[in-house]
Amino acid sequence: MTSSFTDSEDFLILPSVSVDCVIFGYSENTLTVLVRSEFVPIDNKINIEWKLPGNHVRRNEDIYDTASRILKEQTGLEEIYVKQFQVFSNPDRLHKRPQDFEWVKPRLLDERVITVGFYSLVNIDSIKNNQLIEVAKWMNVYEVEDLMFDHNEIFDQALKKLRYDLLHEPLVFELLPEKFTLTQMQKIYEAIFNTSYDKRNYRRKVNKMIYLISTDEIQTGVSHKPARFYTFNRESYESNKTERFDFRV
Amino acid sequence: MTSSFTDSEDFLILPSVSVDCVIFGYSENTLTVLVRSEFVPIDNKINIEWKLPGNHVRRNEDIYDTASRILKEQTGLEEIYVKQFQVFSNPDRLHKRPQDFEWVKPRLLDERVITVGFYSLVNIDSIKNNQLIEVAKWMNVYEVEDLMFDHNEIFDQALKKLRYDLLHEPLVFELLPEKFTLTQMQKIYEAIFNTSYDKRNYRRKVNKMIYLISTDEIQTGVSHKPARFYTFNRESYESNKTERFDFRV
DNA sequence: ACAAAAGTGTTTTGGGTACACCCATGT
DNA sequence: ACATGGGTGTACCCAAAACACTTTTGT
Numbered sequence: 172m173t174s175s176f177t178d179s180e181d182f183l184i185l186p187s188v189s190v191d192c193v194i195f196g197y198s199e200n201t202l203t204v205l206v207r208s209e210f211v212p213i214d215n216k217i218n219i220e221w222k223l224p225g226n227h228v229r230r231n232e233d234i235y236d237t238a239s240r241i242l243k244e245q246t247g248l249e250e251i252y253v254k255q256f257q258v259f260s261n262p263d264r265l266h267k268r269p270q271d272f273e274w275v276k277p278r279l280l281d282e283r284v285i286t287v288g289f290y291s292l293v294n295i296d297s298i299k300n301n302q303l304i305e306v307a308k309w310m311n312v313y314e315v316e317d318l319m320f321d322h323n324e325i326f327d328q329a330l331k332k333l334r335y336d337l338l339h340e341p342l343v344f345e346l347l348p349e350k351f352t353l354t355q356m357q358k359i360y361e362a363i364f365n366t367s368y369d370k371r372n373y374r375r376k377v378n379k380m381i382y383l384i385s386t387d388e389i390q391t392g393v394s395h396k397p398a399r400f401y402t403f404n405r406e407s408y409e410s411n412k413t414e415r416f417d418f419r420v
Numbered sequence: 421m422t423s424s425f426t427d428s429e430d431f432l433i434l435p436s437v438s439v440d441c442v443i444f445g446y447s448e449n450t451l452t453v454l455v456r457s458e459f460v461p462i463d464n465k466i467n468i469e470w471k472l473p474g475n476h477v478r479r480n481e482d483i484y485d486t487a488s489r490i491l492k493e494q495t496g497l498e499e500i501y502v503k504q505f506q507v508f509s510n511p512d513r514l515h516k517r518p519q520d521f522e523w524v525k526p527r528l529l530d531e532r533v534i535t536v537g538f539y540s541l542v543n544i545d546s547i548k549n550n551q552l553i554e555v556a557k558w559m560n561v562y563e564v565e566d567l568m569f570d571h572n573e574i575f576d577q578a579l580k581k582l583r584y585d586l587l588h589e590p591l592v593f594e595l596l597p598e599k600f601t602l603t604q605m606q607k608i609y610e611a612i613f614n615t616s617y618d619k620r621n622y623r624r625k626v627n628k629m630i631y632l633i634s635t636d637e638i639q640t641g642v643s644h645k646p647a648r649f650y651t652f653n654r655e656s657y658e659s660n661k662t663e664r665f666d667f668r669v
Numbered sequence: 670a671c672a673a674a675a676g677t678g679t680t681t682t683g684g685g686t687a688c689a690c691c692c693a694t695g696t
Numbered sequence: 697a698c699a700t701g702g703g704t705g706t707a708c709c710c711a712a713a714a715c716a717c718t719t720t721t722g723t
Contacts, residue, residue: 601675602675602676603675619676620678624678639675642674643672643673644673645673646675648675648676
């Protein structure tokens with residue numbers, strides 16, 4: 172087994188465990204995913220390939236810390252919501268394309284790596300200029316290109332899980348500022364589910380969520396009737412949530 | 421790093437990855453979980469401790485195969501539903517009690533082990549006599565004792581996830597025979613959610629599930645009005661499932 | 670005849686969905 | 697005055713929940 176790590180680094184990571192992050196970005200009614208480029212030689216020519224950001228788990232690190240570390244490296248952001256959603260362990264997962272494996276081999280301590288998939292939600296507007304690393308870009312989730320390894324599968328599962336979770340947990344608020352309007356909230360659902368909702372029905376529905384607190388602040392400087400700002404009260408949410416019998420279709 | 425494995429075995433497993441299985445058993449309206457005993461010395465006295473069945477991931481094995489292998493070893497059953505639900509990666513997870521770590525250390529190739537939690541559903545009545553291994557027993561889920569390592573946490577999360585999934589996926593059928601009565605089905609929900617449902621409302625609800633097929637067979641040999649048998653049509657389920665907007669409470 | 674579980678219907682209440690117009694502000 | 701997005705109400709249908717009696721069988 173080859174390795175480009177120094178001896179001291181060898182003891183810093185677990186050889187067979189990594190974390191890959193599907194970082195969803197939201198901005199201007201569009202949902203995107205962060206990918207980063209790598210130079211992957213094929214037939215002695217250098218190609219640009221895209222992959223999800225990922226990293227090994229360090230020896231004294233919980234996987235949530237690994238995910239947060241990756242997020243910080245890529246976007247400069249801290250204190251961001253990250254959630255593990257699935258382990259990908261196919262023994263051949265790094266071998267889908269020979270050139271990908273040739274590229275990754277010198278970076279590995281063990282040829283078999285099991286990866287824990289995380290997804291994360293960031294409001295792109297909250298990323299300060301140039302904090303995003305050079306080699307990264309945001310891809311529209313409806314136009315994701317070929318990624319390295321099994322990363323297309325990891326992405327697909329992440330999007331599926333994100334949608335599932337959005338319907339059952341208060342995840343929207345990770346993409347909203349502290350104070351937000353109901354239209355902002357509606358547009359996030361519409362972007363992520365690629366659909367649209369009736370404004371009146373939507374508002375009747377969310378108005379029944381008692382943990383949505385209407386403030387007495389309204390927008391200023393907009394050239395239309397100013398909208399009211401709301402906040403999310405997490406304590407109220409936690410103490411009122413229920414599970415109902417609903418084995419659905 | 422110490423090891424009781426032979427050299428040849430050393431190369432068969434991934435040192436830092438294991439699978440732990442929360443095997444739920446259902447029988448006679450009661451939900452139980454399978455635990456197995458280990459002799460753990462403490463202060464030079466031998467104690468019996470209980471843990472969830474688990475094992476290392478082999479070098480060429482997908483984690484689902486690891487889980488199935490564990491299930492086969494413990495219960496003799498094959499072709500059983502297993503589902504990964506969460507990774508437990510706290511660097512101290514094996515150190516909660518010193519005696520537990522002393523016991524496990526000689527069985528490890530690496531002192532840091534990240535484990536993938538699986539849960540599984542078996543109908544206890546389908547386990548033939550004596551196929552359950554000697555050291556295993558079924559504990560009522562409402563009376564789970566102290567387990568080794570972080571296994572109480574793994575169990576708690578598994579039960580939570582099981583309940584969640586039961587409301588959103590056709591999991592009940594893993595606990596039902598090919599042909600079953602609606603009362604059998606209702607009693608499983610009641611056991612797992614520790615509650616009871618109105619028979620008429622329950623039946624109206626499940627009767628709307630078009631993938632529940634009523635056969636023309638009925639019970640025989642029961643000293644009351646015989647119940648009709650139903651079957652689950654998975655194809656019909658898969659082709660009719662939907663996701664609705666339902667960001668609930 | 671009795672015990673035991675199967676099977677069935679009605680009413681009330683609340684949520685889902687479809688649909689169109691006036692309001693407050695900036696330019 | 698106009699353009700822009702904010703904000704509201706009603707009618708219909710269907711689902712959820714509460715509730716009690718008759719039916720079929722074995723003993």
